[in-house]
Amino acid sequence: MSKLFTPIQAGALELGHRVVMAPLTRMRSDPGDLPSDLMVEYYTQRASQGGLIVSEATPVMREGYGYAGAPGIYDDAQIAGWRRVTDAVHAQGGQIVMQLWHVGRRSHVSLQPGGKAPVAPSAIPAQGHAYGPDGEVPFSMPRALERDEIPAIIARFGEGAARAKAAGFDGVEIHGANGYLPDQFLQDRTNHRTDDYGGPIENRARFLLEATEAAMGAFGPDRVGVRLSPSGTYGSMHDSNPPATFGYVAGRLDALGIAYLHVVEPRIRGTELIAETDAVAARHLRAAFGGTIIAAGGFDGPSAEAILKAGDADAVAFGRAFIANPDLPDRLREGAPLNAYDRSTFYGGDAHGYTDYPRLQRAHEHSAAE
Numbered sequence: 001m002s003k004l005f006t007p008i009q010a011g012a013l014e015l016g017h018r019v020v021m022a023p024l025t026r027m028r029s030d031p032g033d034l035p036s037d038l039m040v041e042y043y044t045q046r047a048s049q050g051g052l053i054v055s056e057a058t059p060v061m062r063e064g065y066g067y068a069g070a071p072g073i074y075d076d077a078q079i080a081g082w083r084r085v086t087d088a089v090h091a092q093g094g095q096i097v098m099q100l101w102h103v104g105r106r107s108h109v110s111l112q113p114g115g116k117a118p119v120a121p122s123a124i125p126a127q128g129h130a131y132g133p134d135g136e137v138p139f140s141m142p143r144a145l146e147r148d149e150i151p152a153i154i155a156r157f158g159e160g161a162a163r164a165k166a167a168g169f170d171g172v173e174i175h176g177a178n179g180y181l182p183d184q185f186l187q188d189r190t191n192h193r194t195d196d197y198g199g200p201i202e203n204r205a206r207f208l209l210e211a212t213e214a215a216m217g218a219f220g221p222d223r224v225g226v227r228l229s230p231s232g233t234y235g236s237m238h239d240s241n242p243p244a245t246f247g248y249v250a251g252r253l254d255a256l257g258i259a260y261l262h263v264v265e266p267r268i269r270g271t272e273l274i275a276e277t278d279a280v281a282a283r284h285l286r287a288a289f290g291g292t293i294i295a296a297g298g299f300d301g302p303s304a305e306a307i308l309k310a311g312d313a314d315a316v317a318f319g320r321a322f323i324a325n326p327d328l329p330d331r332l333r334e335g336a337p338l339n340a341y342d343r344s345t346f347y348g349g350d351a352h353g354y355t356d357y358p359r360l361q362r363a364h365e366h367s368a369a370e
């Protein structure tokens with residue numbers, strides 16, 4: 001008996017099934033970081049009755065950009081465009097939360113207002129590339145945030161959440177994973193601060209928890225989720241004691257009563273499956289977090305069923321499979337084959353590799369076409 005296709009509650013979100021669309025940066029917004037017509041079509045295609053979509057990561061301020069072409073939620077002018085997306089998803093019977101983003105050090109001066117240095121907890125550069133207006137560029141050396149600059153950034157998460165609410169989103173997810181700003185505060189390789197945002201985990205967790213509370217100011221706790229990637233190394237991340245760090249954070253989020261915890265399994269590096277190991281992170285955090293857990297990272301239908309049946313997660317998010325299969329829930333329900341994804345069209349471009357992946361051909365559609 002399948003568990004993937006049974007209902008589940010995540011805070012105030014009532015889901016008809018447990019196949020979640022993972023947040024996926026696709027860099028196809030219009031100038032002004034506005035949601036495009038193509039984006040409306042893409043999300044409409046992937047909405048399903050009772051399903052949950054987590055939007056692509058969406059910066060809450062211009063300084064939070066590291067990917068040209070990502071849509072924003074830092075300006076009221078962006079609300080109307082997002083409203084088209086949420087209306088379309090709701091019309092299909094689906095729900096959608098917005099992933100709120102600040103990339104911190106994972107940016108380049110060409111993406112920053114005034115060409116300034118990107119900001120971070122500490123002036124420690126990341127290895128790798130940002131997506132600038134003219135293509136990939138090595139990350140710039142970041143500048144350590146002054147203590148008195150931090151409250152204004154936290155407030156932007158609250159403002160982003162309020163705009164997301166005005167745009168009709170069902171909630172928001174704080175992007176605390178994959179080496180972006182909240183994660184840079186959490187993990188001790190990237191946080192060498194000596195003030196109350198650095199040092200012991202109680203301090204390193206402060207940024208993420210305050211950003212979460214700011215978002216709760218708009219939506220209440222039961223429509224705010226948080227994404228974490230314990231032991232993830234993507235973005236040159238490292239922590240000297242991941243079980244303690246992430247266990248503490250999960251416990252604090254549990255006390256806040258958030259809608260769900262979204263856990264990226266460490267067997268994924270960026271987007272590559274590096275080890276066919278068990279999904280260990282969700283199981284570990286289960287001890288500290290009593291609410292709904294969404295697991296992500298390298299799942300297919302059978303492994304998703306397995307983690308649900310083991311009780312280590314309550315729902316499963318799919319990334320690349322959702323890129324290539326707009327009707328992924330139907331395909332998983334029927335055990336139908338999946339379209340292969342084309343990595344070359346992941347980041348930026350046009351409709352090709354974005355809205356042109358085919359749905360399953362159904363018998364009655366065949367006959368209608370004949």
Ligand SMILES: Cc1cc2nc3c(=O)[nH]c(=O)nc-3n(C[C@H](O)[C@H](O)[C@H](O)COP(=O)(O)O)c2cc1C
Pocket residue numbers: 022023024025026056057099175177178227264268270271296297298299317318319320321346347
């Ligand atoms: C093209 C692409 C864009 C992504 N963008 C985001 C993002 O915006 N936010 C995020 O938290 N994760 C992002 N991820 C990670 C996915 O959400 C997911 O965790 C990862 O792909 C592993 O799941 P999968 O094996 O089902 O693809 C992205 C992954 C891909 C392939």
